[in-house]
Amino acid sequence: MLKTPDHQVAGHEAGVGKLGPLVDDSGRFYKPLQGDQRGSEEVAFYESFSSNTNIPEQIRKFFPVYYGTKVMKASTGSDHPHIVLQDLTSASPNPSVMDIKIGSRTWGPEASDAYIAKCLKKDRESTSTPLGFRISGLQVYTGEESGFYKPDRDYMRKTGLDDVKLILRNFVSSNPSSETGQGPGPDCSLVSYVYGGPNGILAQLVELKTWFEDQTMYHFHACSLLFMFDQRLTLEGARSNAVVKLIDFAHVTDGNGVIDHNFLGGLCSLIKFISNIVAEANDHTGTNGEVEV
Amino acid sequence: MLKTPDHQVAGHEAGVGKLGPLVDDSGRFYKPLQGDQRGSEEVAFYESFSSNTNIPEQIRKFFPVYYGTKVMKASTGSDHPHIVLQDLTSASPNPSVMDIKIGSRTWGPEASDAYIAKCLKKDRESTSTPLGFRISGLQVYTGEESGFYKPDRDYMRKTGLDDVKLILRNFVSSNPSSETGQGPGPDCSLVSYVYGGPNGILAQLVELKTWFEDQTMYHFHACSLLFMFDQRLTLEGARSNAVVKLIDFAHVTDGNGVIDHNFLGGLCSLIKFISNIVAEANDHTGTNGEVEV
Numbered sequence: 001m002l003k004t005p006d007h008q009v010a011g012h013e014a015g016v017g018k019l020g021p022l023v024d025d026s027g028r029f030y031k032p033l034q035g036d037q038r039g040s041e042e043v044a045f046y047e048s049f050s051s052n053t054n055i056p057e058q059i060r061k062f063f064p065v066y067y068g069t070k071v072m073k074a075s076t077g078s079d080h081p082h083i084v085l086q087d088l089t090s091a092s093p094n095p096s097v098m099d100i101k102i103g104s105r106t107w108g109p110e111a112s113d114a115y116i117a118k119c120l121k122k123d124r125e126s127t128s129t130p131l132g133f134r135i136s137g138l139q140v141y142t143g144e145e146s147g148f149y150k151p152d153r154d155y156m157r158k159t160g161l162d163d164v165k166l167i168l169r170n171f172v173s174s175n176p177s178s179e180t181g182q183g184p185g186p187d188c189s190l191v192s193y194v195y196g197g198p199n200g201i202l203a204q205l206v207e208l209k210t211w212f213e214d215q216t217m218y219h220f221h222a223c224s225l226l227f228m229f230d231q232r233l234t235l236e237g238a239r240s241n242a243v244v245k246l247i248d249f250a251h252v253t254d255g256n257g258v259i260d261h262n263f264l265g266g267l268c269s270l271i272k273f274i275s276n277i278v279a280e281a282n283d284h285t286g287t288n289g290e291v292e293v
Numbered sequence: 294m295l296k297t298p299d300h301q302v303a304g305h306e307a308g309v310g311k312l313g314p315l316v317d318d319s320g321r322f323y324k325p326l327q328g329d330q331r332g333s334e335e336v337a338f339y340e341s342f343s344s345n346t347n348i349p350e351q352i353r354k355f356f357p358v359y360y361g362t363k364v365m366k367a368s369t370g371s372d373h374p375h376i377v378l379q380d381l382t383s384a385s386p387n388p389s390v391m392d393i394k395i396g397s398r399t400w401g402p403e404a405s406d407a408y409i410a411k412c413l414k415k416d417r418e419s420t421s422t423p424l425g426f427r428i429s430g431l432q433v434y435t436g437e438e439s440g441f442y443k444p445d446r447d448y449m450r451k452t453g454l455d456d457v458k459l460i461l462r463n464f465v466s467s468n469p470s471s472e473t474g475q476g477p478g479p480d481c482s483l484v485s486y487v488y489g490g491p492n493g494i495l496a497q498l499v500e501l502k503t504w505f506e507d508q509t510m511y512h513f514h515a516c517s518l519l520f521m522f523d524q525r526l527t528l529e530g531a532r533s534n535a536v537v538k539l540i541d542f543a544h545v546t547d548g549n550g551v552i553d554h555n556f557l558g559g560l561c562s563l564i565k566f567i568s569n570i571v572a573e574a575n576d577h578t579g580t581n582g583e584v585e586v
Contacts, residue, residue: 104554130551132551259425264561269551269554
């Protein structure tokens with residue numbers, strides 16, 4: 001049974017006559033190959049990465065499991081090749097999800113002048129150039145009655161520095177809001193469960209950073225980090241269930257022995273934003289950001 | 294007694310009718326203010342930085358001492374305002390010097406479209422975009438008879454990845470050469486004195502990196518790192534005399550609470566290149582890169 005994913009927050013969406021990803025009920029995610037060379041380059045990356053013995057085990061967990069490619073009936077009704085991946089959100093009925101595109105530059109050195117001009121415009125108009133990353137989309141589960149907080153794409157396209165600070169707080173709050181500077185702001189009630197702690201998102205990002213300071217195999221242009229957690233499991237469990245994954249590899253190039261300084265710079269910038277939120281929460285509660293049970 | 298500096302490896306040079314820096318015999322360096330807003334912005338940075346109490350002492354040592362501004366007879370013969378700084382190379386009769394412009398992007402977010410287009414072209418044609426830094430110039434003292442190895446600006450403008458690897462080795466070698474892939478290559482005889490060791494350039498860059506992961510006050514667009522050491526003192530002394538300084542602050546902007554991910558990314562890339570050279574040398578000698586006396 002194929003259907004469109006319930007919890008997509010960014011990227012192409014399947015619709016009438018529109019190619020988009022599909023999921024099945026066995027936990028697989030089917031991403032249609034993009035028609036130009038982006039599709040084949042994403043397949044090439046997954047093939048290379050999944051057979052690369054130089055990837056440390058603790059790093060491999062940041063990537064979706066790859067099951068190959070498959071020609072199948074697409075969301076448009078006709079046959080189309082798809083990349084078959086692990087469905088990252090299948091384990092949670094109501095996942096909170098955020099998609100953050102990393103890097104102040106979303107184009108690779110080999111891109112055409114026209115493509116660079118297009119990306120540069122988007123990077124400058126968004127927070128990519130000033131902040132080193134941009135938030136592409138998010139949804140935050142706020143309860144059975146209120147459902148999901150999910151700002152629309154129009155709002156996401158116009159986010160600036162203050163919006164980014166607010167959104168990163170919203171993601172771990174029971175009262176997310178798109179209004180900057182109004183009232184007391186988001187409560188950050190889940191910050192120590194989701195961002196903080198030994199298994200939280202901050203610790204995972206720092207682990208990823210250590211790898212990026214050293215690895216010279218791949219340059220991840222226009223990739224996203226996906227943050228996910230389940231609010232119910234978070235409140236029930238003692239350990240954080242927050243997960244960080246890397247997705248979207250249509251513009252990965254060979255590192256040629258050079259570290260991915262563009263991704264690393266953006267990652268360090270994001271780490272600083274999240275560290276600030278964790279540190280503020282600790283200042284208020286007097287805890288060290290770890291989960292108290 | 295004012296004269297043109299003996300050991301300039303990059304940037305504007307004083308000449309007949311041409312503005313350029315001057316030095317005196319008391320160890321001061323006079324940099325003419327650039328006529329457009331770059332001059333006043335560089336003064337604004339030095340004024341802000343020198344009175345900023347949030348700069349840790351161990352970081353302040355990476356910056357030239359600032360003595361204010363002075364209107365004085367310029368290299369062109371007429372009166373002109375100058376920034377008065379510490380002359381960084383005055384302590385050594387034959388300094389080896391390298392100027393490395395840091396960052397894959399040399400323009401700030403506020404720059405005009407025309408300025409961005411000009412910088413982007415230079416960044417893409419040089420190693421700035423792919424490597425996160427470019428070597429602007431260097432001189433390596435090789436002995437009383439042979440004098441300095443100093444590749445010309447034409448060669449420096451055309452350097453690619455392999456040239457950068459070679460130049461970084463040349464800088465710590467007694468036999469520097471511009472030929473890639475010929476013979477045994479540079480001997481890296483000074484690597485453990487200059488790059489390695491507890492006071493070497495690598496340790497200093499790592500110290501600087503720690504600050505850049507945290508500081509959100511300044512964004513250093515188009516700044517350079519200057520590496521300097523004295524070969525004679527190096528061979529005589531037990532401790533490294535290698536020095537790292539940041540220079541050229543005409544395009545520094547307010548960090549607005551965001552880390553300088555562009556500088557940090559380039560710095561991490563440079564650190565990786567130099568780590569590789571230190572590690573290779575250790576593999577050959579079995580030492581840990583520290584000075585043996």
